[in-house]
Structure formats: C-alpha cells, structure tokens
C-alpha cells in the first residue's frame with residue numbers, strides 16, 4: 245500500500261497526520277538541538293521544556309485542578325490494575341467495582357491477588373451490551389473502580405456516578421480527552437496512551453495528590469505514586485519520545501479548537517456511523533442505544549454470518565479501510581474512531597458498507 249490508509253485499529257491507533265508530519269520534520273534535529281528527541285537526555289534542558297509544555301497543555305485542555313498530579317508512567321494501563329490497589333486500598337475497606345467487560349475483569353483478576361473487592365454493578369447479564377444502572381455506594385469502600393469506555397464491547401458510560409467521599413477511579417484508556425469531564429469528581433484517572441494520546445509505551449495517571457498519602461513506604465519505589473509525584477515523573481527514564489508526541493497531539497487538539505471542538509467532532513463521527521448501521525438492515529449494532537460508545541463502534545452483519553464478516557474485513561482492507569475486525573473475544577466488526585480518525589474516514593467506511601451490503605444481500 246503506497247498511500248496512507250484509514251486505520252480503524254482499537255490501539256495503537258491512527259494519529260493525526262499533521263502530528264506525524266511535524267515529528268518527521270523535527271526528527272533529526274529538534275529545535276536546533278542538533279539531535280532527535282529520541283537521543284536526548286531526560287535530564288537535559290531541552291527535554292525539561294518538552295515535558296513541562298506537555299503537562300501544561302494537558303492541564304489546560306482537560307482543566308485539571310492544581311490539587312491533582314499528572315504522571316507520565318510506563319507499564320500500560322494494565323500495570324495500573326495492580327498499582328492502584330497497592331497504593332489506595334485501605335485495610336478493612338473493600339474496593340467496589342462497576343463491572344462492564346473484559347477490562348474491568350482484568351482489573352478484578354488483579355484485585356483477587358491484592359485486596360478484597362465487591363462487584364456493585366455488572367453488565368454481565370446483558371453480555372456487556374449495556375452499561376449497568378448506577379448502584380448505591382458503600383460509605384466504607386476504599387474506592388470505586390470503573391472503565392469509562394469499553395473498547396471491546398463498544399459501550400461507554402455517558403454519565404459518571406457520584407461516589408461522594410469515596411474516590412472514583414476510572415480507566416479512561418479508550419476515551420481520555422475525547423469529551424469534557426469534571427476532573428474533580430475523580431480520585432484517579434488512568435489511560436494507556438496508544439489510542440487518543442500517542443504511541444504505546446506511555447501511561448497517563450491523573451491523581452488527586454492527597455490520595456497518595458495512602459501509599460505505604462514499603463511499596464517498591466517504582467510502584468509508589470509518591471515516588472513519581474515527588475520526582476515529576478523523572479525518578480527514572482520516562483518514555484521521552486511518547487511524551488514528546490503527546491505534546492504534539494495536545495498542540496494539534498488546541499489548533500482544532502480545544503476539547504469542546506474535539507468532542508463535537510467525535511459526536512458527529514459517531515452519529516454518522518451509527519446512522520449508517522441503523523439505516524441499513526444488512527447490519528446491526530448489538531448494544532443498547534443509550535450505552536453505545538462514541539469511540540469504538542461495534543456492529544455485525546445480520547445473522548452473525550462470520551464468513552460474510554471475514555469477507556467484509558478483507559474487502560474493506562483492499563479499499564484502504566483497515567483493522568475492522570472485532571476483538572477476538574467478541575467477534576463481529578468494530579470501527580475505532582478516536583480523536584484522530586477523520587470524518588472523511590467515517591464517510592469512506594459508510595460508502596463501503598453501503599456498497600458491500602448491496603453486493604452481498
């Protein structure tokens with residue numbers, strides 16, 4: 245393929261072309277430093293500038309209050325499944341989980357090894373096709389764990405629960421910075437970068453600083469939020485190139501009009517794609533309407549004909565529309581339309597879907 249494709253991968257995912265071009269232009273010589281960011285010491289003045297600018301853009305775009313730290317870590321969102329309970333679980337106070345699919349299950353699997361937990365709401369009875377109702381929370385819980393967007397099933401919380409004094413911890417790996425949220429409602433937000441924020445290898449954590457007082461000094465230094473907060477994510481070598489690309493992505497978001505403009509564009513793309521599915525009786529979306537994700541659009545061909553779905557994926561790829569196969573555990577089809585996916589990409593997919601349905605009825 246000699247041209248760039250429309251990439252619907254769930255992650256690592258498509259990045260804004262303008263960002264890739266800027267990174268390419270400054271790849272060999274970043275701002276007259278005579279070197280690539282990749283070759284630059286994380287203790288250098290130039291990199292100090294990069295990380296400070298990235299953090300300030302991130303704080304500005306997401307309106308992050310001063311009492312929260314923004315951390316640039318490694319280990320993926322998956323390490324946070326262990327690191328969060330290691331730091332935030334209080335003895336005698338279980339962790340309450342809102343269970344919405346594979347990614348909360350992975351968090352539960354780690355909790356089993358680390359701290360007591362309760363599942364206080366679950367979408368299991370709907371095979372995770374719907375977001376469960378918000379339960380009453382237990383006053384004495386250590387914290388509440390949830391995933392704001394379920395990358396595999398294609399469901400998303402449209403409203404966040406009010407957990408009162410109990411810290412709300414949210415895995416936002418697949419919808420971070422896709423919509424405006426009230427950060428002050430959360431104790432901790434975490435996300436792997438490789439969907440909305442850049443290349444893999446960087447993990448974002450936004451943590452209310454007072455929560456880190458719970459961290460025990462006996463924790464391994466690298467797994468203690470205090471180490472990272474005190475050292476501004478520079479206790480050891482952070483993923484420098486990922487932080488630099490995140491900075492460029494944030495600059496791109498600002499140039500597009502900021503988070504509100506990005507949120508509006510995301511709604512337009514998602515509405516358009518669901519309309520293509522709903523208005524064509526060859527396809528259907530298995531998820532409850534009110535729970536549908538604006539980031540990962542899951543759909544099937546009526547009758548769940550797997551041969552036809554494989555043909556769809558293959559022929560779409562031949563037309564430059566790639567990575568449309570559903571997750572291996574869910575089957576079917578999935579188009580991930582994160583911030584960097586264009587409306588042109590969505591329109592091209594809709595045209596293909598229409599043509600494919602006419603040719604294969």
Ligand SMILES: Cc1ncc(COP(=O)(O)O)c(C=O)c1O
Pocket residue numbers: 255319320321322323347391393394395396415416417418435436437
């Ligand atoms: C919602 C969610 N949480 C966690 C993860 C795991 O992220 P990582 O691969 O960075 O550990 C993913 C990956 O797709 C995800 O979608």
